[in-house]
Amino acid sequence: MVKKTKGSRNREKIRSQMARLHERVANRRQDFWHKLSTDLVRRFDTVCLEDLSVANMVRNRALARRIAQSGWAEFRRQLEYKAVWYGKHVRVIGRFEPSSRLCWCGYSNHALTLADRAWTCPQCGRQHDRDVLAAHNIKRFAFAKHKTGRDTPGVPGERPPVDERP
Template sequence: QRKLSRRQKGGKNRNRQRVKVSRWHKRVRNCRKDFIHRLSISLINRYDQIYIEDLNVKGMIKNRRLAKSVADAGFSEFFRQLEYKGKWNYKLVRKVDRFYASSQICSECGHQSGQTKDLSVRLYQCEECGLEIDRDFNAAINILKEGLKNVS
């Protein structure tokens, strides 16, 4: 891309470089698509019910540290593929409300703590029952419980 930007507009070499850059972009795009397809079908084959937290992607992109990796992840495409593959295979795929405080609620006793909003805190510690658990694992358990509650 840097070479392309230095080429003279309207020149043969610029056009050649433009074609090369588009091929590289296409390859990266296809690699990402392939990864999402493989991951979604493996999850669908492995589980009968899948619950996903509905994330505020626009808000996450505003965070400079997360923006690039969030934009590259393609959450909406991943969920779309999970949904249609779930329908094909008669599996349940649902979103859990984005305002559900999954990482702030203790998965053991249900106590809600406001301390874990900071992403740098990786360990959830419950003030009530003393449970110490990985923040993401705790959130996953809570998302599963909330999803099961809404389905029944």
């Protein structure tokens, strides 16, 4: 292997090629977030988000880095200013309880790992897709918070939506 000396032409060339590649990836990502945020704000009156930056999540360093690199914070920023443009709302909840773990019956699955995409509640037998469950919980908690000002569901015994019923 040829060792590249500092400042050599070859090294410069590779460096500028790498820079161009990074820029292209960043642009594509930015473009994706813009399209998604515009689409969501146009189609819905309220978009509910989970605040991924708070303590719980950041404790997992690898995950925190991935979230930071994915542009999640930028996506949230875009959603918030576009919501103002279109007269829509963005509601953000904290991580009071991991949203993918909390069953409609109140059971919290502490054994759930990131690799588990689906799980069955041992208490009530409902089957959950973790992402669908998380989306329902985020919406439920975001609206409850809006009513009560607290990070807890304000409607005890609220019936789950039809597609989540066993």
